[in-house]
Structure formats: structure tokens, C-alpha cells
Amino acid sequence: MEAKKTSTRGKILDAAGEIFAREGFSGATVREICDLAGTNIASVNYHFGGKVGLYRELCHSLFSTIFDQFPVTRDFPKGTSPEDRLAFFVEGLLNRLLEQQAGEGIPKKSQLLARELAAPSPVMDSLVDEFVRPTAGVLFEIIRQILGPRASERDISHCLLSLVGQCFYYGMARPIFTRLNFLDLNEPGIVEELARHVTRFSLGGMAGIRRNLENTVAAKACSGGKGIG
Amino acid sequence: MEAKKTSTRGKILDAAGEIFAREGFSGATVREICDLAGTNIASVNYHFGGKVGLYRELCHSLFSTIFDQFPVTRDFPKGTSPEDRLAFFVEGLLNRLLEQQAGEGIPKKSQLLARELAAPSPVMDSLVDEFVRPTAGVLFEIIRQILGPRASERDISHCLLSLVGQCFYYGMARPIFTRLNFLDLNEPGIVEELARHVTRFSLGGMAGIRRNLENTVAAKACSGGKGIG
DNA sequence: AAAAATTTAAAACATTTGTTTGAAACTGTC
């Protein structure tokens, strides 16, 4: 099921990942976690100082593990196109969010991230600072290059959110589109397929935005054009 | 703050919307809800049969209200282009998800939807059947037309999720990109702006997909297309 | 106005919750 930690601490962390992902912070109980971990009820308080301490440490350990495992950038050869960097970024991000696990119906730990997103706990602030902000910065620069010099920061932000949104949705909305029979995320190779799609879709999207920028700039003298009627 | 219902039932529903959105189902307590509603603790059980009964009724009332208020399709004139239908759909969907409310830092009720998405409760099954599936069906057909006859169901699904993902992300990830100073969803007219962006971005994305389809079809003699199985 | 039904209210109930306690078991060191 997991990394099969042998220490009590590790066993608790593993179990906590599963329970917190399935039940949420409030819904999870330390008894349930200790049950699954096969440890005593007092162990959580002994090793983590309490429920929130466990949750905090779990989140950090989870994030840093996943972020280390799947980078979104690397030392590209000089002159690598922003499109190629984007493709690499998307695959990394999707891997982080989908994080294939062995289990079948087992709620993935990325659901824990999804929960944090939908219902931010105090833990989130440090997570955003430590993990999300740097990642977003990388993507921001890539998109800036793709959109070209006419793009405002707002344009870049929009496109960034469009791209990240697609990736997150695959990670978060599994319960929904599983019910709708749209996609089975358990197929092998699905992450790469989705990465290709998201990259292609987003490049097309940004091409559309860029085209629009050039048009509106060209004809901006008079009317603030919508261009999309 | 709300519709200011005067009946006890209404007051409870209003308060429940606020508390459940802020605390989640497990985190919310009936005492807190009744406190805010100014009713007796027993009233939840009397009127709704219990906490889950209240939650279920709240979700249904919330969804049907919002879905009625913001349609995603209408009687278009014969021959309306799928692109125009898409633009209308996107604006409707974004309105549903962003659902501007007066309050400032007040957790929006769309957060409740976001929570359901990230952490589906038993309530979700009926919600998906009643509300989500029909909506998805509409979008599916629009996208099918835009992508053209070469698109497989899987292609359509991918694009559908790409589009819906963008919209959902705006609704769900507010806590994150607020922290990142990417976007302020409280600006007036922001929904229309985002709708324009998402529409343009997605049309560009689908154009890219379509282009790719035509290319690969042209040279598909050997490698087998996957379809949707 | 009387009676019946509905709604509200305060208190109590049985569970469950996170946490603490204090002793037992274990680990490594001299």
C-alpha cells in the first residue's frame, strides 16, 4: 500500500495519508489512523504532538516528496524553446497531481492536496510559500515568452491559470468524471497522454490569445475590441 | 447576508450554507449553525431529520437555485455557430461557479460545491445525476461540432475537461491564487472578462487539437488510433 | 373559544472526540 515504513512514526504517517485523504482533516479521527497504522492511540500525540501536528508534518513530507520526485524544470540546453519547456512543465505538474498509485479505488494522496485547495487550512500558507510560489514563477516566465512582448501580466496570469486549471481538474475532479464515464485515470500511460493533450491544447489556446493581442493592438485606435463575438 | 428568510427552515438553510461552506460537512456543527440562525438546537432535527438531511437539502436547493439563475444554453436561432454556443456556455458556467456575492472575505457558497468536488459525500451521486450530467451533455455536443467529424469521443472528453477545468479552477483555487496575487475575483466585470478569456483560449486550444487530428489522420497509415475503447 | 396539530424550547443522553496519564516494555550504555 505504501512505502511500508517500519518505524511507528512512518506507519502513522502512511496511515494518516490514507485517512486524511479519504475523510478530510475534520472527518479523520486519530483512532482510525492508529487503527490502520496498528499503533496505540497515544502514539500520535507522542510523536507529533497532536492531530494538527501530524497533519502539518504529513503535508510537508508529502509535498516535498512529490515535488522532488517530479520536477517541472531542469537544466535545458541553451536555446530550448519555451514550448518544449512548457511540455516538460506540464508533464511534471500532471505527475505531481495524478501521482499514480498502485491501489484501485483507494483515494489518492493527491486528494489531500485537492482538499487543501478547496478548503485551505492554516497549513496551506507555508505550503504555498514553500512549494507553489516557486513553481508558479517558473511557469509564469515560460508563458511570458510564449505570449510575446505584447502580453500584459494579466494576460499571462489568465493563461497560467488556464493551464494549471486543466491539470488540477484532472487531479481533483476524478470523483466527478469517473461518475460521468469520461476518463479512467487508472489506464497505464494516461498521464503522458493527458500531458500531450494539455500541452497541445494550451499552446493552441495561447496562440489564440496572442493572435488576438496582435489584432487588438493593430486596430486599437478606436474601439476596445472584443474580437471574439 | 442572504435571502433573509424569515421562516425557521429558511434561517437554518441560510446559516447552514455559510457554515458548511466555511467548515465543511464534518467541521460544521449543528450548534454553530443554529447559533448563527438564531434557532434552537433541536430545530435541525425537527425540520431536516438531522445533520445529513440538512446538508442534502441545502445542496439541492443551492444547486437548483444557481443552475436556474445561470443557464448554459438557450433557444439559439437556427444556425447559431457552435463557437457562439460555447461562449454562452462558458459565461453561464463561470457565473455558476463564481457566483458573485456581496460579502468580502465571506466564504462563497461555491466553495461548498468545490468541497463536494474534492471530497464527494453521498450527496454527490444525486447531484451529478440531476445537475452535472445534463450540463456535460450539452457541452459535449458543442465540442463535438467544433472539433469536427474526425474527433473521437476521447478527444472530445479531453477538450471538455480542459474547458471545464479552467472554469472550475477559477472557482476553487481562489484561496491559492489570491495568496499568489494573480487575480482578484472581486473586481466588477471579472466574470465576463474571464469568460472571454476562457472562450478564446479554449477555441484556440481546440483549433490546435483539430489541426493535429487532421495531420495525424493524413499520416495514420501505420500506427493505430486509440479511439475510446 | 376549545381542541388539535404544529413548532419551539431547555435539558439531558449516549457517543465520540483529541488528549493525558502513569505504568510497563524496550533500547542502548556503562
Place this chain on the structure above:
DNA sequence: GACAGTTTCAAACAAATGTTTTAAATTTTT
């Protein structure tokens, strides 16, 4: 092998939770 430090364990604790109860108040019906 004894000892100090660490870890585990069963039990208990106080607080909080959803729910029930029983009676009073209110509304509706006759």
C-alpha cells in the same frame, strides 16, 4: 546486569457532538 532514556500501552478524562425527550408555546382548525 543495572540504569537512564525512550517508546509503547491500556485506561481514563474532559470537552464536544448529533440526537432525543418532554413540556411549553404557538398556530391552525373546528
